[in-house]
Amino acid sequence: MSPDKPPEAPAVSSTRLVLTLALAGLVSGVAIIGIYEVTLPTITANKARELREAVFKVVPGVTQMQKLVYKNGELVPTTVTEKDEQPVYGGYDADGSFIGYAIPGAGPGFQDIIGLLYGYKPDQKVVTGMEILENRETPGLGDKIYKDAEFVANFKALSVEPEIIPVKKGKKSLPNEVDVITGATISSKAVVRIINETHTTWSTRLPQPGSEPLMTKPEQAADETK
């Protein structure tokens, strides 16, 4: 370390102090806006791609999707992001006919909030797939809720009527039962509870099967999360 002290501060007018800081702030602002503008398209594209992949995974057979929000008692397509919105995603095949919804849900797990997305076919009232988007569950135990293929497979054709019931591993006999993971009972029950709760919220909001919103436009890549 250098032993010499910095030179004694000369008396500086406060105008100069303010000017220096303002200049520093200006330069820093320009730099930040620059990097933001440069990286924004990539970031938006990444997010949109992640979302599309998740939606396509939980609702098999889907090739295009649109964002739907619940507004004034009906489900309408939208492309803008609003604060506190609760969107679902409508999945359609190549001809634009409706296949199923992808519905996001969240709730407390073992350690922290678990965020997930599940596919739902309203005409058969079945869950078609489940994908964990966000979690901090214990590695090696709780994280089996997305690493254990057998557990995830539980959600491939799961009836939600009257509700999903977690049962001991290997005891699944009815279409609305889920085998929980040994050693991660709380996490797997949490997943079931989140889907049940989210389903209760949405079951009254979704329109009658057959009258789902139509696909509004041919979709371009990466315009979902504008």
Place this chain on the structure above:
Amino acid sequence: MARNEHEAYETFIKGIWRDNPVFVQVLGMCPMLAVTNSAINAVAMGGATLFVLVGSSFLVASFKQWIPKQVRISGFIIIIATFVTVADYTLLALVPKVHKELGAFIPLIVANCMILGRQEAFASRNTVRLAVMDALGTSGGFMVALFSLGAIREILGNGSLFGVDLFGEHFEPWVIMILPPGGFLTLGLILLFFNWVTQQKDKFIEQVAEAERVASDG
């Protein structure tokens, strides 16, 4: 010139070993423990810190004459925060997966006392060249510390390194190591080891001095 070279080299090495920011000075603990549950996260965090520290040291040393002493801390913080924001967005665009794992701890590089400390104690009173060497050394030392902690925790806690399985199926991972307590315990034990090395060295030096004294007496 030769002396200059030597000084720059000394400054660099000092940061990595003798004044290692983590193991010797115990600075920058928050990101240190939080992100070292796998080697790749540790290296990403080390890289981001290196970028921020070298960048800010370079700027601070270049402009030190123009920054009035009264507002220097605010100035340093603005510079550091700018570099951190740049690092944050770059990581988000290039490696979204790693960014998701590191999460809120990238912005928290700002609050790493090691970085502000180097600006105040070194960069603002030395030449640009020395300041950059010091920044490289310090962040190199930080990287070494992050990597060793991350590697130990990943190997024991997950049986892998950089995501590659090391032990095969029969290894029962020591899960606690990648959970928060593992961070505290591993760092505690590493510091213990450093203490022990220092103690042994002191003992050795004492013994040599003793032997020399005996020899000269005889």
Place this chain on the structure above:
Amino acid sequence: MDNLAWIFISSLLINNFVLAYFLGLCPFLGVSNSLETSLRLGLATIFVLLITAICAWVLNTYVLIYAPYLRLISFIVVIASTVQFIEMLIKKISPTLFRAMGIFLPLITTNCAILGLAIFATNRGYGLVEGIVFALGAGIGFTLALLLLAGLREESELSDIPKLIQGIAMNLIIAGILSMAFMGFAGLFSAT
């Protein structure tokens, strides 16, 4: 209501700022040598965290929706200056209160727990009430961890500990054991 209770318990015990997120470690390891100082530091931290939560909410609602890229810089500048302003205010109004906790205020502002709280609250999209509850939980959790460590350290001062292990190494290992104990709180909310 359920949501608020979850935020509070989660930040207080399950995801304790110090023991699970490693935020605020510098004061945690540096100041925890006496119970009394720890308590005062803890109270001052709760106070600053509350201010932070309010500042973060104001910034998020009125400024950052237009300019998200200014998040980090504006958090730092606004929080630091608000705390400084309140410090001067306390000094004027109540010198006793200032002596009790005022000296800690500038120290706390540079603490990563403060910035961490602002960033976590933003990432999770907390509103004003949720933010304040989050700050309370986190602050009380921080104080709790600090007091636990300080109590253990006060005890250990009177015991015969090998010279090799004294100091930070021992504190970290104690913190590791505390952190392990706190892991027992996980699942509090989902075990139904």
